[in-house]
Amino acid sequence: MSGRIFVVDDDPAMVEAVAAVLSLDGFEVDGASDGAAALRAVLNDPPALLVLDVSMPGLTGWELCEILRRQPITRDLPILFLTGRGELRDRITAMQVGGTDHLTKPFRAEELRARVRALTASGARRGES
Amino acid sequence: MTKGPRADSLKLVAERSPVDVPEIERLRLESLLHDAITGLTLHPFADLKGARVANLGVIYVQLGRFAGVESLYGWELYDRILRVTAASLREDITASPLAPGLLAMSFNGSDGVFLLFDVARRVPGRRGVTLEAEAARLRQGVGRRLKQALGRSAVDLMHIHATALVVPDDPRVRPSRQVMRALAEAARLADARESGEKKSFVERLKALLSARKLRAVFQPIVGVSSGEVLGYEALIRGPAGHELEMPDELFAVAREGDLLLELENLCVETVFSSLPRAARKKRLFVNASARLLTHSVFLDDRNLAQMGRVHEDIVLELSEKEVVFNYPAFREVVGRLRAAGFGFAIDDAGSGYSGLESIAQLRPEYVKVAHTLVSGLDEDRIKREIVGSLAALGERIDAELIAEGIETRGELESLRGLGVPWGQGFLLGRPAARPVVTRPGARGAPGDVC
Numbered sequence: 001m002s003g004r005i006f007v008v009d010d011d012p013a014m015v016e017a018v019a020a021v022l023s024l025d026g027f028e029v030d031g032a033s034d035g036a037a038a039l040r041a042v043l044n045d046p047p048a049l050l051v052l053d054v055s056m057p058g059l060t061g062w063e064l065c066e067i068l069r070r071q072p073i074t075r076d077l078p079i080l081f082l083t084g085r086g087e088l089r090d091r092i093t094a095m096q097v098g099g100t101d102h103l104t105k106p107f108r109a110e111e112l113r114a115r116v117r118a119l120t121a122s123g124a125r126r127g128e129s
Numbered sequence: 130m131t132k133g134p135r136a137d138s139l140k141l142v143a144e145r146s147p148v149d150v151p152e153i154e155r156l157r158l159e160s161l162l163h164d165a166i167t168g169l170t171l172h173p174f175a176d177l178k179g180a181r182v183a184n185l186g187v188i189y190v191q192l193g194r195f196a197g198v199e200s201l202y203g204w205e206l207y208d209r210i211l212r213v214t215a216a217s218l219r220e221d222i223t224a225s226p227l228a229p230g231l232l233a234m235s236f237n238g239s240d241g242v243f244l245l246f247d248v249a250r251r252v253p254g255r256r257g258v259t260l261e262a263e264a265a266r267l268r269q270g271v272g273r274r275l276k277q278a279l280g281r282s283a284v285d286l287m288h289i290h291a292t293a294l295v296v297p298d299d300p301r302v303r304p305s306r307q308v309m310r311a312l313a314e315a316a317r318l319a320d321a322r323e324s325g326e327k328k329s330f331v332e333r334l335k336a337l338l339s340a341r342k343l344r345a346v347f348q349p350i351v352g353v354s355s356g357e358v359l360g361y362e363a364l365i366r367g368p369a370g371h372e373l374e375m376p377d378e379l380f381a382v383a384r385e386g387d388l389l390l391e392l393e394n395l396c397v398e399t400v401f402s403s404l405p406r407a408a409r410k411k412r413l414f415v416n417a418s419a420r421l422l423t424h425s426v427f428l429d430d431r432n433l434a435q436m437g438r439v440h441e442d443i444v445l446e447l448s449e450k451e452v453v454f455n456y457p458a459f460r461e462v463v464g465r466l467r468a469a470g471f472g473f474a475i476d477d478a479g480s481g482y483s484g485l486e487s488i489a490q491l492r493p494e495y496v497k498v499a500h501t502l503v504s505g506l507d508e509d510r511i512k513r514e515i516v517g518s519l520a521a522l523g524e525r526i527d528a529e530l531i532a533e534g535i536e537t538r539g540e541l542e543s544l545r546g547l548g549v550p551w552g553q554g555f556l557l558g559r560p561a562a563r564p565v566v567t568r569p570g571a572r573g574a575p576g577d578v579c
Binding site for chain 1: 152153156157159160163165204479509510511512514515518
């Protein structure tokens with residue numbers, strides 16, 4: 001298992017924690033702690049998967065996701081929302097802006113690993129149904 | 130910043146991006162100005178570029194707005210309707226004699242598309258084609274493609290209106306204002322046409338109600354793994370082939386005409402006067418609104434006793450979309466109905482209108498998962514995640530989950546995996562006056578038993 005994963009969270013400690021978990025499965029991890037930096041980096045070099053926080057200063061995760069869905073090179077990029085916002089309506093918003101999966105913080109390492117493995121394995125064939 | 134021991138591969142990009150701000154601003158503006166669903170601009174001037182046009186033609190295509198169409202069908206279906214509409218207009222306009230003069234095509238952000246033309250520029254030799262005729266052709270194209278893509282019942286409520294007008298240039302008026310006024314006028318014409326049509330639908334509903342021309346059909350609710358029949362949901366229909374055959378249409382028109390209570394009363398009477406044998410022996414799920422339940426005619430002791438005599442095991446289905454659980458008066462009514470022997474189910478759970486906590490407050494025996502969440506959940510992680518959280522809620526409040534709208538084996542398998550005990554949908558049995566349960570494991574296609 002390998003590939004590059006991009007993690008965005010305004011808390012750098014969270015980026016590191018996620019990176020530490022995902023490196024167990026051999027993923028290479030890049031990160032950013034704000035939406036604008038993430039947008040630039042992801043458009044320059046799309047990863048196999050984007051792990052995205054919602055509440056960030058400046059560009060929010062939802063905005064970032066909507067912008068990426070309009071760009072041809074990131075239209076089908078799997079995007080996993082990893083966020084403290086676990087309300088039903090937040091999950092529905094995640095779906096409306098084009099997210100692929102949603103996991104609520106605090107999360108269990110095993111669950112994150114399982115979802116990331118599934119998303120990176122099936123990411124290529126996901127499209128509009 | 131220190132690196133964790135396992136994060137050797139982590140390369141943190143600059144924490145605050147110092148450069149490329151204009152590019153990010155551009156992407157952001159673009160996402161504000163362009164609608165993601167239709168792919169159209171949200172402002173006519175994004176395409177128009179301030180041109181002064183001797184005769185500006187406007188065609189406005191509006192998807193009818195029966196009260197609550199989007200909340201009935203959900204945003205996903207509405208997204209599809211908009212996508213099909215935009216694609217249809219794009220395709221039909223390229224074949225139009227007016228195509229060379231198309232200046233702009235923009236979405237109003239909600240339910241209408243404006244097409245702006247320089248009417249002098251058209252395919253040579255096609256002088257005779259009018260803007261009105263083109264508007265009618267575009268409208269028909271949208272209707273036809275919606276029907277093809279989405280089937281009949283969803284489309285019947287989408288009344289499509291198209292209006293056309295030509296505005297001669299007035300040099301005393303700034304062109305941008307001239308354009309905006311023309312758009313407002315086209316929209317006003319569409320609204321006027323629509324309200325006339327709504328009135329005639331309300332009249333047709335009144336005729337149905339006074340002739341008591343409703344009928345009830347029953348759909349089985351079945352064990353997802355066991356195949357055991359839990360009960361039947363009673364569903365209401367207008368006369369076969371009538372524009373108001375499907376319940377969504379009946380209720381949308383009733384809401385428009387302020388006839389909801391009359392419609393609901395007749396629904397309940399119709400259900401109880403036509404119970405098939407199968408439905409008498411099992412639990413009977415009946416839709417009811419808070420409005421109906423709190424009404425004195427329904428709450429009348431004799432009425433309740435009467436229903437109890439016809440059927441001993443009735444579960445009232447309340448939609449998550451409209452119930453206000455916090456009103457003390459409503460809680461009192463729920464208490465009275467429970468004492469009279471009625472059970473409760475929350476309908477459309479997870480359609481996003483209220484939090485899970487409001488479901489918990491009613492303490493229903495059943496939670497029915499909205500079909501929008503069930504449809505395609507085997508292919509959609511977020512939907513599975515939401516259904517999983519409803520299952521967890523169900524366990525916590527001791528309510529059993531019923532998944533609505535199951536149409537494929539993939540959906541059924543996924544629901545089994547998530548531990549949802551009960552299901553309902555075309556795969557398991559269609560609504561019918563005399564319902565038949567389909568066993569997806571058995572021989573025969575699921576669709577051949579209606």
